[in-house]
Structures are given as C-alpha cells and as structure tokens.
Amino acid sequence: MAFNDFSPEEKKEQLISHLKSEGYLKTQKVIEAFRRIRRENFLPKELEASAYSDHPLPIGYGQTISAPHMVAIMTELLEPKKTDKILEIGAGSGYQAAILSPLVRKIYTIEFYLELASLAKRNLSRTRIRNVEVIPGDGSKGYLQKAPYDKIIVTCSIPMETFNLLAKQLKEEGIIVAPVGPAYGIQTLTTGRKVKGSLKKKEYFPCVFVPLRT
Ligand code: SAH
Numbered sequence: 001m002a003f004n005d006f007s008p009e010e011k012k013e014q015l016i017s018h019l020k021s022e023g024y025l026k027t028q029k030v031i032e033a034f035r036r037i038r039r040e041n042f043l044p045k046e047l048e049a050s051a052y053s054d055h056p057l058p059i060g061y062g063q064t065i066s067a068p069h070m071v072a073i074m075t076e077l078l079e080p081k082k083t084d085k086i087l088e089i090g091a092g093s094g095y096q097a098a099i100l101s102p103l104v105r106k107i108y109t110i111e112f113y114l115e116l117a118s119l120a121k122r123n124l125s126r127t128r129i130r131n132v133e134v135i136p137g138d139g140s141k142g143y144l145q146k147a148p149y150d151k152i153i154v155t156c157s158i159p160m161e162t163f164n165l166l167a168k169q170l171k172e173e174g175i176i177v178a179p180v181g182p183a184y185g186i187q188t189l190t191t192g193r194k195v196k197g198s199l200k201k202k203e204y205f206p207c208v209f210v211p212l213r214t
Contacts, residue, residue: 110139
C-alpha cells in the first residue's frame with residue numbers, strides 16, 4: 001500500500017511512531033499533544049495531503065511551518081509544564097503554539113507579518129484553542145508586557161545577542177530554546193536555562209530556520 005492510501009489519522013500515527021523511534025518524541029504528554037493537534041489544520045488546502053510527511057512546508061510570505069521532528073525536539077527541550085507561561089517568537093501558522101497549548105497554561109506568540117498573525121489566529125480559533133494569544137509585531141526584543149516567562153521558544157534564526165537579550169525575560173529556572181547563528185546559513189539549536197540569575201547554555205545540533213526580521 002502507498003502512503004497516500006492511508007487516512008490522515010493513520011498517517012499521523014505512522015509519523016508519531018517514526019518520531020518516537022528516532023527519539024524525537026520522548027514524553028507521553030508530548031506524544032498525546034501530537035495526537036490531539038492535526039497539522040493539516042495549519043496548512044494551506046493544497047498541502048493538506050503532505051501534513052504527515054516529516055518536512056517543513058511553505059505557509060506563504062516566504063515562511064515555513066517547521067518539520068514535525070523539529071517541533072517535537074523543541075517541544076521536548078522546553079520541558080513544558082501545566083503552570084508555564086510561554087513566549088514564542090514566530091507564530092507562523094500557529095502549529096507549534098497549538099502543540100504547546102494542551103501542555104502549558106498560556107502562550108503569547110509574536111508574528112512579524114500581519115497576514116501570518118491573522119492566519120495563526122484563524123487556525124487556532126478554528127481548532128478551538130483558547131490559551132494562545134497571537135500578537136502581531138516584531139518579537140526581536142521579546143514582549144516585556146507579559147514578562148517574565150517560564151519558557152521562551154524562538155522559531156526563526158537569531159544571533160547570540162538576541163538570545164541573551166530574550167533570556168533576560170525568563171524567570172529563574174526558565175528555559176529558552178532557539179536556533180542561534182547566521183541569518184542565512186546554518187544555525188545551532190541552542191538552549192539556555194537561567195540558574196541563579198546566569199544563563200547555562202547548551203548546544204545541540206545544526207539546523208536551518210528562516211531568519212529573524214527586523
Ligand atoms: N512556529 C511556526 C514556524 C514559523 S517560521 C509554525 O509552527 O508554523 C518562523 C516565523 O517567524 C515566520 O512566520 C516569520 O514571519 C516569523 N518572524 C520572523 N522574524 C520575526 C520577528 N522579528 N518577530 C516575530 N516573528 C518573526
């Protein structure tokens with residue numbers, strides 16, 4: 001049987017099994033979030049059939065929805081907790097925020113392109129997600145109005161100065177996850193944890209994200 005003979009639900013289960021066997025999905029509650037949220041609801045109609053292939057896909061304005069394995073890795077690194085208040089830079093389609101929504105208390109997600117902010121809002125309200133607030137604007141300096149945050153996730157590439165700046169909006173023991181490196185080129189998926197006021201950084205592996213707009 002070809003992949004396209006399977007129903008979306010079957011394809012979703014196959015993708016989840018793949019992400020588990022590769023070690024990208026580790027935690028039961030994160031696996032449940034991947035089961036609950038349908039990626040096809042965050043894609044343009046013509047790409048719905050590709051929703052459960054493990055690839056980034058275009059969402060307009062030169063931007064992309066990250067590949068499921070990247071969403072899995074970043075979500076796991078964030079160690080989401082039911083009490084968390086999260087800041088995301090780069091709402092895009094709203095999919096990453098949707099995956100986080102059942103795992104945390106509240107998500108503020110900033111999106112540079114007005115049209116994509118509207119798209120994310122539409123996608124999230126269509127899927128009846130109510131704990132995500134989409135904020136149109138430039139997130140390169142974070143979002144002081146609701147700081148400090150338990151966790152910060154950045155889904156566009158940022159330089160180390162921006163990483164350090166954003167981390168100032170973290171609570172003690174807070175975690176930031178971001179692709180850090182050149183705007184056009186290869187970045188390193190990097191985390192920082194605030195311990196006694198200073199940031200303990202850890203570098204993971206090379207990755208390529210769309211650049212931060214300013
Ligand atoms: N999390 C998204 C991935 C979107 S790709 C999803 O799940 O679909 C990264 C997004 O970051 C793009 O939508 C891009 O427009 C946005 N972005 C780039 N620079 C930004 C900035 N300065 N502030 C906020 N968003 C930004």
